[in-house]
Amino acid sequence: MNNNYHVPVMLEECIDALAIKPNGTYVDVTFGGGGHSREILKHLGPDGRLIAFDQDADAQRNIPDDDRFTFVDQNFRYLKNFCRLHDAIPVDGILADLGVSSYQFDQADRGFSIRFDAELDMRMNQADTLTAKEVVNTCSETDLHRIFGVYGEIQNAKSLAKTIATARLNTPLNTIADLKNAISSLIPRGKENKYLAQVFQALRIEVNQELEALKDFLNQSAEVLGTGGRLVVMSYHSLEDRLVKNFIAKGKFSGEVEKDLYGNDKKPLDAVSRGAITATEDEIKNNNRARSAKLRIAVKK
Template identity: 70%
Template sequence: MSDVYHVPVMLKECIDALAINPNGTYVDVTFGGGGHSREILKHLGSGGRLYAFDQDPDALKNVIDDDRFVLIHQNFRFLKNNLRLNGVKAVDGILADLGVSSHQFDAADRGFSIRFDAELDMRMDQVSDLDAKKVLNTYAEEDLHRIFGMYGEIMNAKSLAKTIVTARLSGEISTVAELKGRIKKLVPKGKEHKYHAQVFQALRIEVNQELAALQDFLMQTISVLKPEGKLVVMSYHSLEDRLVKNFMAKGKFKGDVEKDFFGNEIKPFRVITRKAITASEEELLVNNRSRSAKLRVAEKIDIS
């Protein structure tokens, strides 16, 4: 059941932000359980089209039987090429929900969750050579320090990296339980769950190259969206949110907005959400995963 697979976060807010044209073409680049996609289809007429992306093989089980729907089994960083392969050059709206689905956390053998003992995997696509076990057992100490500090925002990231490099000398760290055991002394008392969650988040982002994929995807939206097309992105991590915010405001990730010869700003989007939209009190009560979600919306500027 798709509703068990993943409860879509801020569903109404996402649909409202897309401002769906019944005959338009839309893309849900993070299909997962298909919750957002099913809702988009309800707003499309017979002339509308929806293309969805997901690299996770498990997501293919949720495919929607609808002539207006196409599921593309690819990472969203390959957005433009895959749309072209399907004969699509421009779309009216793009939705991205950057959260890991409930299903992935709840599937014990995937190694995403701190609740189960399993092999340290964390690959979204299940085919990449790089998994969490490889990161922990082969990365240099300074690289582990960077990952835990930047992606996990862990206070004692340097000590954690050193501890892991020392621990793996006496044997490979292969499972969730082994990792927890080797780093036990570093975990603050009473904050075990939060600390482990930060460690796992850092590993997951590295394994799946999530920030690089996000930047690749965002840059392609400039040429894929039609004028006045909507870009709707929901993130759950401060690094992701910062990238999205900067990109929507400037069309780039760092530095100032480009200007033309006359000093006019050259930017591809008009920001619709000056402040990120967050989940309502009602949703927070029923969907714990909506807690850290931040929704940002931008509209493609017609520069013709």
């Protein structure tokens, strides 16, 4: 087990939120370093089951040796298919921790981090073909404007897109250093890290289709959960949190809740917690990643 892989954020709160039944069936859709999964297994009896998803090949080194555990090397957007394949529907609880693991950030060659120079990669799944390098070098200026504006929530997204489109005419932007140099004039003084983090977030979301995958996952989670089953989702930026919040509140990602013939809300889940749960000051001191984490809990009606 690789202990530097990822310190789980709000581990105790996540486990409490699942309200684990010893003989239940649970799904950890973001296995990563396996911290959450190992904790879930401690709460399961001999008849309990845990299925874990992770598309990152590196995560497979952390698989626990446990008969109750099944590993699925897929993106969680295929939740329903693989739960069906493993004869695990309905499930009693689903946990999703949407953060990129600190381990992935620390692998310089994966190109997730602004701290290292490397090829612009950012694929969570190394078998995928689309890389960040391809996005910055081949996407139209209009698409880049959308990617940085929507996924990065960057104020000067339009100038950023134009600057990149102009820079790549002379020479392709292949590495993190190439990209940083090309956009250096646009980076606000004193806010370099925050700005670059937003640029990287935008590219990462585009490369991995993270928001589309999250929507697919949320829709399927409502179908896979049994009545009274729990959905526990931790997100780290407002785009993800908004999708989770809307889905729990309305059963969809935008617009108003639909009503049935009798005027009842047509939505599969009810929120368990009022608003989002956030980490304690102590935890934030020990683990900076906890600062932006928001935990939401829902129960299947």
